[in-house]
Amino acid sequence: MDPDRNxxxxxxxxMGSALLRGWLAQGIGARQLHxxxxxxxxxxxxxxxxxxxxxxLAADIAQPDVIVFAVKxxxxxxxxxxxxxxxxxxxxxxxxxxxxxxxxxxxxxxxAPMIVRAMPNTPAAIRRGITALVANSAVGSEQKxxxxxLLSAVGDVVWLDDESLMDAVTAISGSGPAYVFLxxxxxxxxxxxxxxxxxxxxxxxxxxxxxxxxYAAQSPIEPGRLREQVTSPGGTTQAALEVLMGEGGLExxxxxxxxxxxxxxxxxx
Ligand SMILES: NC(=O)c1ccc[n+]([C@@H]2O[C@H](COP(=O)([O-])OP(=O)(O)OC[C@H]3O[C@@H](n4cnc5c(N)ncnc54)[C@H](OP(=O)(O)O)[C@@H]3O)[C@@H](O)[C@H]2O)c1
Numbered sequence: 001m002d003p004d005r006n007x008x009x010x011x012x013x014x015m016g017s018a019l020l021r022g023w024l025a026q027g028i029g030a031r032q033l034h035x036x037x038x039x040x041x042x043x044x045x046x047x048x049x050x051x052x053x054x055x056x057l058a059a060d061i062a063q064p065d066v067i068v069f070a071v072k073x074x075x076x077x078x079x080x081x082x083x084x085x086x087x088x089x090x091x092x093x094x095x096x097x098x099x100x101x102x103x104x105x106x107x108x109x110x111x112a113p114m115i116v117r118a119m120p121n122t123p124a125a126i127r128r129g130i131t132a133l134v135a136n137s138a139v140g141s142e143q144k145x146x147x148x149x150l151l152s153a154v155g156d157v158v159w160l161d162d163e164s165l166m167d168a169v170t171a172i173s174g175s176g177p178a179y180v181f182l183x184x185x186x187x188x189x190x191x192x193x194x195x196x197x198x199x200x201x202x203x204x205x206x207x208x209x210x211x212x213x214x215y216a217a218q219s220p221i222e223p224g225r226l227r228e229q230v231t232s233p234g235g236t237t238q239a240a241l242e243v244l245m246g247e248g249g250l251e252x253x254x255x256x257x258x259x260x261x262x263x264x265x266x267x268x269x
Contacts, residue, residue, distance in 0.1 A: 005032055005146065008064035008091070010079065011071035012037040012046060012053075015096055018124045019070065022153030024049065025127075034061060057082050066146055069095040076100055080108040087113040092143040094150065096120050098174060099268040102136050102163055114138045116147045119169050120154065122177045129155030132169040134162075167269065171261035179257065184209050 007023070009016055012035050023033065030050035037043060038055060046053035054061075067083050069076065076097055087093055092114040093105055105115045116139055120131040131151040135144060144159075151157045160166065184205050191201035216223050231237045244250040 003029060003032065005066070006034070006062050006064040007032055007150065008034050008036065008061070008067045008086070010036045010067060010069050010083070011075075012042045013070065014122075015120060015124065016068075016070035017042075018127075018129075018154055019068065019096075019150065020046070020049075020051070022124075022127055023150065024051075026153045028153075034064070061086075063089055064091045066092050066094055066143070066150065068150065069093065069097055071097065073097040073100050076104070077108065080105060084109045084111070084113075087111070092116060092139060092147065094118060094147045096131075098170065099265065101269050102134070106136065112138050114140075114143055116143070117163065117166065118147070118151055119166055119174050120151065121173050124154035127154050130173050131155065131157050132160055132166065132173065133157060134160040134166060167262045167265040168258075170265040171258045175261045179254070180209060180213075 007028070009020060012020060016035075016037070020033070020035065024030065033051045035043070035046045035051055035053040036055070036057060037046070037053065040055075043053040043055060064086060067086060069080070071079060076095070080093075083091075083093070087109045088111050093109065094116045095105065096118045098119065100117070102115045102117050105117075106113060109115075113136075115136045116133055117135075118131050118133050121129050123129045124131070131154070133144075133147060133151065135147070139147075148157050148159075160169065184202075187205035187208065188198075188201040191204055192198055196204070216226060219226060221229070227241070231241060
């Protein structure tokens, strides 16, 4: 990262602090960063990392190249207009808030602001996230590179050229970690019903989902083929898959669940 770049992070909770840790780990200098957060504890912790932090926007703050909003979506309406001058002076606005459309930031800031909307997900906390990004037409390639660099500190990054795809992305990678957590829970509950202790059931379920996910991610073979490779005709896996892939099974449920999430995302937006 160009050492002249200044990054202003507004909101340093779960997602904001994951980003901050990722940036520092990536070698972005603490002096390039400034954090604004409402909580005294967060400010103290941030300062202990050598990063300047304050509870509100000071008049003498250095002009940032990018303002990253990582607050709850409902806080944006009152917060974003305070940054209109910084945006007008050339800062690109990068928001990770779920659901808020680019047009809302344009309205809140006025003028012709540069806006990048991002949808990260929870595994960003361990730098294994995936973030979808979409920019308005005011954003140039230099700002795109900067935003991509900032989000790639917590995992993979993909660009969308159509903002309406964000609803589907939210339904897959945004909400998706919860579906996988549910899979771990239901696998563990089923294991207990088959007579395993709660501890053993949780351990087997968690390690299986984590291990299979990591294996699928690292293997050059696509997941459907991996599934076939572990399914012997007439065996135990096949017995289970006949239930999971049968009528009303996992495929149907997941399709319905994703459709419900995407519809809800459209409603909220
Ligand atoms: N966590 C995820 O995995 C995830 C995934 C995708 C998208 N996101 C998006 O990321 C955003 C942040 O989520 P989060 O889970 O990180 O929330 P969070 O843990 O509640 O963090 C938000 C932080 O912003 C601070 N804040 C609120 N209002 C402020 C203000 N006016 N000025 C300065 N700081 C302020 C909050 O302080 P107070 O507690 O004092 O309000 C809090 O420390 C959300 O919009 C969410 O949609 C999160």
